[in-house]
Amino acid sequence: MSALATPPQERPPRLRTDPSGSWRAWPLRDRVLLGLCWAAGLALIAIAALIVLYMLVKGVQYLRPELLWDRPEASIDQSRSGGFLDPILGTVLIVVGALVIAAPLGVATAVWLTEYGKPKWLARMVESGIEVIAGTPSIVLALFGLAFFAQGGLGFLSATGEGGAVFGRSLLICCAVLSLEALPLIVGATREGLLSTPRHVREASYALGKTRAATIHRVLLPVARPNIATGCALGMGRVAGDTAVVLLLGGGTLQLTTNGSIPGLNYLQGTGSTLTTYVYANSPSGEGGAPEKAYAAAFLLLALVLVLNWAVDRIARGSNERLGWTR
Amino acid sequence: MDPLMPPPPIRRIVVDAPHVVVPAPEPETNGAVRMRPRVTTDVVERMRVEELTITYGPKVAVNGVNLPVHQGEVLALIGPSGCGKTTLLRSLNRLVELTPGAARGGKIVLDGDDVDAIEVTSLRRRISMVFQQPNPFPMSIFDNVAYALREQGSKRVKRAELMAPVRNALERAGLWDEVGDDLDRPALRMSGGQQQRLCIARALAADPEVLLLDEPCSALDPRSTATIEELILQLRESLAVVIVTHNLQQAYRIADRVAFMYLGELVEYGLAEDVFERPQHTRTAEYVGGAFG
Known part of the structure; x- marks a missing residue:
């Protein structure tokens, strides 16, 4: 149909490489x-x-099975120092607690950044804020948390001593500070999911007379669900693996202690340890208590993180099969 | 507008049109065949575009366009890429407002009301749209259609109550026979043609008065295209259809009226036969003759 003249035939360019593609014919470099x-x-x-x-x-x-359900005891004698039930429970508590704080905050931040993001200067500030938090070493976060939560007004969050002295240390405070470590990962993953949703999918919802809020709630968040799950799993891995924060803010007790009178919450307000601090305390470079148990606990921690990574992989793969829009 | 006011009632205008078959003359410019009988009675004007100008920053996308939209007819917007036809289409349901930097001048009227005076969510329920790429939402087939029927974001209405309108929409889109027995299937597992018909069903669910189609067949194979073209011809009886298409043969097959745009301006508007066979302007003649595009 086109009335354009066909361009003159060009001689095919000389190829440096073998068109059959075998690497043997490639240049040395x-x-x-x-x-x-x-x-x-x-x-x-x-x-x-x-x-x-x-x-x-x-x-x-x-690793002996009984290590999983025996409570640890402070003892120099290896046969009487118990297992690591409390560190396992501590890890679980901290991971869940940090996620409960970080997931809603992270998703909300990502939604605001991608779907609203105005005024622009504020969005840029939020972005750099997230970058600063992501880049802060965890020991610095821990130190900040210690100073911040040791203030008298925040005493209800932490373990308190005789006469109401605020220590600024409890598993709850660990959760709060560790949620900062998970937050950038959740924000990043959620934003990626929202940004990769083609514009015409949003517009299809607006074109049905839906408001922006309804579009976010019923279309965009379900679309981004695999990404949110990925972010959460990455964040969980990060929280489970952190040592510095728990070391400084966890209170340094081997066993879980309770504080306060509300059942369930009193464990969060109390102190305890996690697998990471347990490994640290028992490793040859720590106080050198029990290297064998450190190895067993470290293996358990590694297995936990590997399972989380596997879950991330599964979620990501599932989402690729599910969403097949053309852009 | 008072937020507590109920949305304006939908005006249904029944066009009592005897279908008289006027055999279209064999086209000389291309090999397409006109598919349907022409409605010969007067049709009802539902929308009117007056002196519409749309700019994206310094770029003028649509320049001083005047155009009526009739119920009972298919209006095709044709023209080379970047001539402003999609922008014109998107301005009809005020979707163009979502593009950053877009500014609009002139007036668009729906049944005598300026579209700016109608609340945007109710306007878009009355003027619904189907996009170039099939874009069902990542939910089940049922929920995709029900989404258009439900209140903003709400899931409260029971499935049983929505089944009848959902079924009706799927039937109008010619999809019920294929998916009726498995409405819980994820919509994105369907074929491209089915997905696009689901998008049409979704657009029809809220019982709109005007249906906008932005190159609805460009991502589809010929068989799905034929199905959707037949569907469009059935739909035009009850609503006004505006379709943007790059495919001249498609415009010739299904359009009653054709608007040819070039560089943001409306060059020619008229009955499809006239525009394709007796174009008044050189540019139109060149374009429908395939000289540029």
């Missing part, structure tokens, strides 16, 4: 780079496998 790429990938696999295998061998060697 390309072959070296290809080799480096392969080496980098393989090295990464080797390192990951080494870590998992080492911890598996060391951990399984010392």
